[in-house]
Amino acid sequence: xxxxxxxxxxxxxxxxxxxxxxxxxxxxxxxxxxxxxxxxxxxxxxxxxxxxxxxxxxxxxxxxxxxxxxxxxxxxxxxxxxxxxxxxxxxxxxxxxxxxxxxxxxxxxxxxxxxxxxxxxxxxxxxxxxxxxxxxxxxxxxxxxxxxxxxxxxxxxxxxxxxxxxxxxxxxxxxxxxxxxxxxxxxxxxxxxxxxxxxxxxxxxxxxxxxxxxxxxxxxxxxxxxxxxxxxxxxxxxxxxxxxxxxxxxxxxxxxxxxxxxxxxxxxxxxxxxxxxxxxxxxxxxxxxxxxxxxxxxxxxxxxxxxxxxxxxxxxxxxxxxxxxxxxxxxxxxxxxxxxxxxxxxxxxxxxxxx
Numbered sequence: 001x002x003x004x005x006x007x008x009x010x011x012x013x014x015x016x017x018x019x020x021x022x023x024x025x026x027x028x029x030x031x032x033x034x035x036x037x038x039x040x041x042x043x044x045x046x047x048x049x050x051x052x053x054x055x056x057x058x059x060x061x062x063x064x065x066x067x068x069x070x071x072x073x074x075x076x077x078x079x080x081x082x083x084x085x086x087x088x089x090x091x092x093x094x095x096x097x098x099x100x101x102x103x104x105x106x107x108x109x110x111x112x113x114x115x116x117x118x119x120x121x122x123x124x125x126x127x128x129x130x131x132x133x134x135x136x137x138x139x140x141x142x143x144x145x146x147x148x149x150x151x152x153x154x155x156x157x158x159x160x161x162x163x164x165x166x167x168x169x170x171x172x173x174x175x176x177x178x179x180x181x182x183x184x185x186x187x188x189x190x191x192x193x194x195x196x197x198x199x200x201x202x203x204x205x206x207x208x209x210x211x212x213x214x215x216x217x218x219x220x221x222x223x224x225x226x227x228x229x230x231x232x233x234x235x236x237x238x239x240x241x242x243x244x245x246x247x248x249x250x251x252x253x254x255x256x257x258x259x260x261x262x263x264x265x266x267x268x269x270x271x272x273x274x275x276x277x278x279x280x281x282x283x284x285x286x287x288x289x290x291x292x293x294x295x296x297x298x299x300x301x302x303x304x305x306x307x308x309x310x311x312x313x314x315x316x317x318x319x320x321x322x323x324x325x326x327x328x329x330x331x332x333x334x335x336x337x338x339x340x341x342x343x344x345x346x347x348x349x350x351x352x353x354x355x
Contacts, residue, residue: 013221014161016200021224025155029231029247030088033095033240079192086298089251096248101241108241115249116256119154121312121335124257127151129314130340133163135210136327137340137349148216149226155250156257157194158220160211164203165193170324171206173281174265179203182267183282188295190262252305259302260309264317266291281321325353 101108128151130136131144139147148159156162165179172178180193193199202220219226227250234246265282289303309315313333320329328336343349 014164014200014202015157015194017221018157018161018223019195019200021222021228025224025227025231025250026085026088029243030092032235033092033244033247036095036098036240079188079195081192081195082188082295082298086255086296089255090298090301092244092251093248096244099241099244101239103241108245112245112248112252115245116252117308117311117334119249119253120257120308120314122339123150123152123154124156124253125312125314125329126335126339128154128156128159128162129166130327132159132208132211133166134325135208135353136325137344137352138210139343139349141213141215143348144211144213145215145219148211148219152219152223152226153230153250154257155227155254158223160207160216160220161202161223163208163211164206165199167206167208168203170321173321180261180265182262182265182292187262187267187292190265191258191295256302256305256308259299260306260314263289263292263306264309264315286315323355326355327352328354 096105096108096112099105099108103111127147131139131147132151151159151162169178169180174181174183176184178184179196179199180190182190185193185196189196230250231243231246234242236242238245264286266288267282289306294300294303310331311334313329313331313336314320316330320326327340340349340352344352
C-alpha cells in the first residue's frame with residue numbers, strides 16, 4: 001500500500017518527488033561530462049562512444065520487442081531505466097578515459113572505487129539499511145538527520161521512503177505485497193521496482209517511528225538535493241574529474257544495489273519448487289548471478305561488482321532476514337568495523353543491536 005493521501009505532499013511523496021529531481025542527478029551531469037568529448041579533435045574516443053551507443057540501440061530499441069537475446073528472459077518489455085538510463089550510465093563510464101586529470105587516471109579510478117565503497121557501505125548499508133529501515137542502533141535527532149543526509153548520497157531516494165519499502169519487503173518477502181520480488185514481478189520489474197507507481201510514494205504503514213519527524217520527512221521529499229550538492233561541490237573543487245568521480249560512484253552504488261537486491265532473491269525454477277507450492281522467502285547468502293538470466297548485456301557489467309556486497313556487509317542476505325536488526329554483519333563488513341564501531345565508541349550511537 002502506498003500513501004493514504006492524508007499526509008501533505010511535501011511529507012509523503014518519496015521516490016515520486018525524487019524522480020522529478022533526477023534531471024539534475026542523472027541528465028545534467030552526463031551532459032556536462034560529455035562536453036570534452038564533443039570538443040576533442042581526435043576521432044577515436046568519439047567513435048568508441050558512438051559504437052557503444054550503437055550497441056545500446058541494438059539491444060534496447062524497440063523496447064517492447066526485446067526478450068533477452070542472451071538467455072531468453074520472459075520479460076515483456078525493458079523498463080525505461082533499463083533501456084535508457086542504465087546504458088547512459090555505462091556510456092559515461094567511458095568518458096573517464098577521455099579526461100586527463102592532473103592526479104592521473106589511475107588515481108581518479110582508485111578514488112572512484114573508494115567513493116563507491118563508501119556510498120554503498122556507509123550511505124546505503126549503514127544509514128539507509130541498518131539505521132533507517134531496521135533501527136539497528138539509536139542516536140540523537142541531530143545525528144539521525146546527519147545519517148539521513150548521508151543516506152541520500154547513496155543515490156537511492158530518501159531514508160523514509162527507502163525504509164518503508166524495505167520494511168514492507170521483510171514483512172511480505174516473496175509474497176503478494178513484496179515491492180521487489182523477482183519471483184512475482186520478474187527480474188526487470190524487481191530491478192526497477194522504484195518506478196512502479198504503487199511503490200513510488202512512502203508506504204505509511206511501514207514508516208519507521210524513529211525517523212518520523214518533520215526534518216527527515218522534508219529531507220526524504222528532497223532526497224535528490226544532497227546528491228546535487230555533492231555533484232556541485234565535486235565539480236567546483238575538482239573540475240570534470242571531480243564530477244566524474246562523484247557521478248560514477250553514485251550511479252554505481254545505485255545500480256549495483258538494485259542488482260544484488262535481485263541476485264540475492266533469485267526466482268524459483270521448477271527444480272526449486274513445485275508449480276502449485278506456496279513459495280517462501282528465497283533470500284540467499286551468496287551473490288550468484290548464474291541463478292538468473294541477465295535481462296540485457298548491460299547487466300553483465302553489474303555482475304563484475306557483485307564482490308562489493310561482502311565488503312558492505314550485505315552478502316549474507318539470508319542471515320539478514322533471520323536477524324534484520326543486526327548492526328554488525330557477517331563477512332568483511334568494513335562499515336560495521338570502520339563506521340558503526342567508532343560511532344559507538346564515541347557515544348554518538350547506542351543500543352547497538354547484535355542480532
